[in-house]
Amino acid sequence: MISPHRPADLQHLLGENFMRRRAIAGFSILAGAAALTITLAPAAAADTNDSASRAATVIERATGTANLRSTAVDSPVSGAQVTLPARGDEPITATKGNTTVSLTLPATGAKQQSSTDDTHVFAGNDASVTAAAQATTDGGFRTLFTLNDANASRQQSFTLALPAGATIRQTAEGGLVVFSADGTITGGLETPWAKDADGNAVPTAYTVDGDTVTQTVTPNADTAFPVVADPKWTWGIISGTVYFNKKETAHLAANAAFVGVLFAAAPPPFDAYGILNAANISRVAWNANSDHKCVEVKVPTFLPYEYSGGYCK
Structure with missing residues (x-):
């Protein structure tokens, strides 16, 4: 026969049960938090990958893919070698003969993992801006940015590093021609362009201040976001x-x-x-x-x- 507990024993037993329940509850909370962390971490990574994939798709819809060069190919094209950055704050470089030029993106951080082989996507300095880089089959490269929404900054700046003594001239169409120190044409940035989500042209222009090239995009009330813009370096003649x-x-x-x-x-x-x-x-x-x-x-x-x-x- 089970004898009834004395009041002191009952108080002690209730205290043990309370402590046991609190320990179990604490463990459950910790286990739940750990599970939530484990669940959220891949979800956050997946969100980042999905975002980069969508950005690459938007960009390649605007630029096309016919003249993109896979970064897996290391051999020079048209006598020029292009190196795309692993991080957004590192420059894109192109070398042809003894001439090297580079352009730094308005971006930060490492390449987002779901970028395609041909389009490297980076987070921009502005939360509403995505930056990207592409090597092209003519031995040049594109430095792109996407204004994801109407809150994005209309001006994006790139640092252009040129050989010593090089000078820049602007064409009537708004492109930039680079002359070497001896006066020969090195190459330049083609006439700037920008397209909205419907494929419509958006007014855009370059301004140059020292080694900084700023592209300004001017959307209007009818502009459909996102808007993609493209400073493209080429070694050839810039028309204009x-x-x-x-x-x-x-x-x-x-x-x-x-x-x-x-x-x-x-x-x-x-x-x-x-x-x-x-x-x-x-x-x-x-x-x-x-x-x-x-x-x-x-x-x-x-x-x-x-x-x-x-x-x-």
Whole structure:
């Protein structure tokens, strides 16, 4: 027969039961938290991967994939080798011969894991901006950014590192031509573009301040986000207009041979156009210099014209 507990024994027994229940409850909370952590960690990683995958899809819909070069291929293309960064705060570099250029993305952190082989996606400095990098089959590269929503900053800046003595000129279409220290064309950034989610063009332009290139995108009320924009480096001729200032115009006026050297590095048939038009370019530069104006040269026809204002200083 079970004898009833005395009050002291009952109090002691109840105390033990309470402590046991509290220990079990504590263990359950810890176990639940651990399980939640284990559950959330892969979910967070999956969310990041899904976000990067969606970003790569949006970008490749805007750029296409026909001229993308897999980063698994190490051999140079068109004599140029491109290295894409592992982190967003590291530069994209391209080397051709003895010339190396690099462009740093407006991004931070490591490459997001679900980026495709051809499009490397990084988190931008702005929470509403995604940055990306692509190598292209012409030996150049793209440095892209995506404005994910209407809160994204309209201006994104890139640091452009060029060889010593190189200078930049802007074309009439808004692209940037890079000249080496000896005056030959190295390459440049093609005319800027931006597209919204419906494939519509969005107004955009470059400004240059020292080694910083800033691309400004100007969406309107009808713009569908996300918007993708693309500074693209190429080693070839940038179509448009090359502008020379007063000092450079005087130099062109005084030395027709220099004009031939200036365009000799251009790919065929543009090199021949430049050389054939050297005397005419020098003549127009001489007239412009006499008129206290400057010379501009249309590419790819290499026809020269006088102009004033703007870069003519």
